[in-house]
Amino acid sequence: MSPSYDVLVIGSGAAGATAARILVKAGRSVALAEGGDFGGTCALRGCEPKKVLAETAHAVARAREMGRRNGVRGQLSVSWPELAALKQSYVDSVPPRAEASLEMAGIDLYHGRARFTGTETLLVDGQELSAGHILLATGSRPHALDIPGAELLATSDDFLNLKELPGRILFLGGGYIALEFAQIAAIAGARVTVAARGDRLLRRFEPEMVEALLEASRELGVEILTGAPPRRVERTASGLAVRLENGATLEADLVVNGSGRVPDLDGLDLDAAGIESRNGRLVLDPFLKTTNPKVYAAGDAAGIAQLTPTAVMEAKAVAANILEGDHVRPDHSLVPSCVFTHPPLAAVGLTEAQARAAGVPFEVRQARDLTWPELTRLGIRRSGYKLLLEPDGGRLLGIAYLGEAAAEVANQAMLVMRLGLRQSEIMDIAWAYPSFGYALRYMLS
Numbered sequence: 001m002s003p004s005y006d007v008l009v010i011g012s013g014a015a016g017a018t019a020a021r022i023l024v025k026a027g028r029s030v031a032l033a034e035g036g037d038f039g040g041t042c043a044l045r046g047c048e049p050k051k052v053l054a055e056t057a058h059a060v061a062r063a064r065e066m067g068r069r070n071g072v073r074g075q076l077s078v079s080w081p082e083l084a085a086l087k088q089s090y091v092d093s094v095p096p097r098a099e100a101s102l103e104m105a106g107i108d109l110y111h112g113r114a115r116f117t118g119t120e121t122l123l124v125d126g127q128e129l130s131a132g133h134i135l136l137a138t139g140s141r142p143h144a145l146d147i148p149g150a151e152l153l154a155t156s157d158d159f160l161n162l163k164e165l166p167g168r169i170l171f172l173g174g175g176y177i178a179l180e181f182a183q184i185a186a187i188a189g190a191r192v193t194v195a196a197r198g199d200r201l202l203r204r205f206e207p208e209m210v211e212a213l214l215e216a217s218r219e220l221g222v223e224i225l226t227g228a229p230p231r232r233v234e235r236t237a238s239g240l241a242v243r244l245e246n247g248a249t250l251e252a253d254l255v256v257n258g259s260g261r262v263p264d265l266d267g268l269d270l271d272a273a274g275i276e277s278r279n280g281r282l283v284l285d286p287f288l289k290t291t292n293p294k295v296y297a298a299g300d301a302a303g304i305a306q307l308t309p310t311a312v313m314e315a316k317a318v319a320a321n322i323l324e325g326d327h328v329r330p331d332h333s334l335v336p337s338c339v340f341t342h343p344p345l346a347a348v349g350l351t352e353a354q355a356r357a358a359g360v361p362f363e364v365r366q367a368r369d370l371t372w373p374e375l376t377r378l379g380i381r382r383s384g385y386k387l388l389l390e391p392d393g394g395r396l397l398g399i400a401y402l403g404e405a406a407a408e409v410a411n412q413a414m415l416v417m418r419l420g421l422r423q424s425e426i427m428d429i430a431w432a433y434p435s436f437g438y439a440l441r442y443m444l445s
Helices: 014-025 040-045 047-066 080-104 156-160 176-187 207-219 308-324 352-358 406-419 423-428 436-444
Strands: 004-010 030-034 108-111 114-116 121-124 127-136 140-142 168-172 191-195 222-225 230-236 239-244 249-252 254-257 261-263 295-297 337-339 345-349 363-368 384-389 396-402
Touching (some): 004 014, 014 030, 014 040, 040 080, 047 080, 047 156, 156 176, 207 222, 207 363, 207 384, 239 254, 352 384, 363 436, 384 436, 396 406, 396 436, 406 436, 423 436
Parallel strands (some): 004 127, 127 295, 168 254, 191 222
Antiparallel strands (some): 121 127, 140 261, 337 345, 345 396
16 A cells, blocks of 8 residues: 655755654655655755855955955955855755755655656555545756757756866856856856846846946956847867847857846646646746645745745745645745845836836835945945835835845845835834945935
């Protein structure tokens, strides 16, 4: 007889592990299946290993910038093999810790890719499992480009696993991955180009702040091309060549598909479970339930927001809905998002375009290349902010900020918005000084 559980979770990342722990603590019998290493996208091939590379690269860039006026002397460089080894030491420690922790929580673990065989049954490594509820938390995979020669492209996973840094690197894409990795590679000494398909990069952010970030990226040595969709990739005697739709050719030693990540639904056989998907994304109701009432999704697999905090939020919502019936709808309205570049760009709340589309009254305050002492003493030249405010001293509606501590400033702004504070109330708060806690005060002054 095949093992049966109250809940079967597919995936051991932030969403899967969070939901599994809540459910087993509530007294449910829980199994978790993982087709790869335990730990999930963020810890193994996403934000955590990326930050190991980025923090080092940004520190080097910071020191170089300080050399212009702060008295910092000497030439700093990045030893890529040593940095890669440090990154790998973090990654290698994750799977055994993650697996042991889940086992200690009382969760039955299965190794292998899961495939549906019915509405409430799955096959994992040759063994059929059944469950009253199933959570798809399979994470994401690199988006595949459908062009001739696509098999020659490296993925973001491949870039993170480089033991040596090639001399010429081309990134295809205009989102977080392409720009973050391009800066890391350029600071480390590679000749780097970013070729974006559209006319804008980072389309979710305010265009004025993106342009300031692109100027900073160019100063770091990143060449940026827009309106440059790839037509095909070819191997040459000296490396690789990418033929663009506009007729131009770009050559590199490594070409990275940085066009983003998509829900990893490969091999699940969703049809066998009556689960509908459209354009590679699951069809979900507001409670994160699929078209099969026994099956939910959370995290990157849900395809709503590829962020660890939202994965945890969604997992908590699914766990509550399994335990007590559908009643929790995850709220994605005020979730900070950050591009971990140098300097970083973060935002939360409405953009100007969103406010106009929604007919929300607003005022705009914005500035570029700020002269705040918190920035100038660090040698940062490219910076800026854009605020959307309710008229007549009302609440903060949205913020985009390019500069040091951008993620923390966005976190601070998110709390201010959740509390519904008016501008005068924000100005009355005694933030620590000197610190970037004063950023909102500067913007509102």
